[in-house]
Amino acid sequence: MAHGARAVADSSPGTQVALHLAEGGDNGGTVWWFDNARSRGVPFDVIALSFYGYWHGTLDDLRYNVNSVANRYGKDLIVAETAYPFTLADSDGHANIIGSQSQLVSGFPASSQGQANWIRAVSDVLAGASNSRGRGLFYWEPAWIATRGNGWDPADPSSGNAWENQALFDDNGRALPAVRWG
Template identity: 35%
Template sequence: MKALRLLLLWLCVACSSSDDANTTGNSNTFYKGMDLSFQSELEDYNVDYKDADGNSVELLDFVRSKGTNLVRLKLWHTPQDGENGLEDVKAYAQRIKSRNMDFLLNFHYSDYWADPGTQTPPVAWQNMSFTQVRAAIYSYTKDVVTQLKAQNTLPEIIQIGNETDSGFLWDFGRVWGSFNNNWGNYAELVSEAIRAVREVDTQNRVKIMLHHSSVENAIFFFNELESFNLDFDMIGLSYYPQFQIRDLDLVASKLNELANTFEKDILMVEVAYPFTLQWNDNQTNYIGSLDQTLIEFSPTPEGQKAYFEWLVETIKNIPENRGIGFCYWAPDWVAFDGNEVTSTQGTSWENQCLFDFDLKALPTFDVFEDN
């Protein structure tokens, strides 16, 4: 009997260890992620992604084979363009989980793009009082997470708002300009969203992320939130060099300061870099000139790879193993032939993808494989 009890105990520990190994924040987990939110649209046009040798590949299988272990999806409440709604997210989440990859859900709490300059509430919430919006964010968040849990696709990470430097759900949770004394309302709305997640996630497996768009300014933001004791687990950051500090030593210093000050894990949840300054359609690109890049890394396939080698090293050097990985934003948003509207608008991102203009995989995939 004693031997049997010891065997059962060993099995329990082994199962527990196996579960923990897939849990966010484990010291053995380094996230090499991608935001693939455009796939719900791009798959309609049969975009022919290829490996480095020119062989056609299924995108999700290919990026997984190269080391991608996290996929981020954005969620819009009632999408203006019909994409990135809950049904899209639920369907793609099943595919992520079927490949044993982790899932990061990005609540925008908007019907369209949310960022520091635009945090428009869903149309359905715009005529509500603050009390009603507080109830709405709780019930909406809880419903989404409940539906994901019911189909066994509970995210490993949930992001409460997108690039919320200025708050979200303006003006209810706005903390910018004349609303700089509104931090209490912002914190209250965030708390309601977190409460909804915690109530569904009864095993406490989901990690909560708050997302700031700026490495250098995030310390101010999280300092403002300290007194509210928000129940979150990690700091998500964007780093696009054309918009932020370009002193690489200062970038590393700011990341280390964030980790030491707030004792939270840090995920570089939006990063990208160009492999060329050329374009492959009629749409002006976000990066089109040399002065938007870093002098240390040329806008070439080799320079893009070298940039990510530096980034990974910088993240891994964050104190106390607080740097847990990165997530490449829209590596798949290539120029393609679609419907009249899509083709006319094109993509402003094709020179920052991880596939070249022939849709062949770029050398930066080596960084995913090697780390």
């Protein structure tokens, strides 16, 4: 990992190196991982966390972790991956990764407004980060709609994907409100 970070610096001196870790709501795991990276001399500029509220804890867990690591490491933070369903309906015959009411985050329905509210809530956590260290978020996978040939298997045009109900566009390619959340 250290060699990769140094190769980035050598080939593109102005590029910042981000280390990306899942489990954005797990402070103990995040501190353990970044302490180990630091102790091994891995250079990094940005802490990147994945945060899916249906897997990685609560927004309060994310908030605690973001503030803790911002203070501990003095680095900027991003949420490198987040997503939320605008529906629970399956549009391509391939089971959705989040497809039942029991998987949803309390207070965030599987609706276009629920999705927009989710992005706003995660963004608000980052906007409130200690020492103004929150830089923003990236959405996984905004354009992965239920379209033939847009599935998991590039060799099989009939393959589906498990994320189409979390795209930022509906099944007809029209932008959902979450695209304009800000």
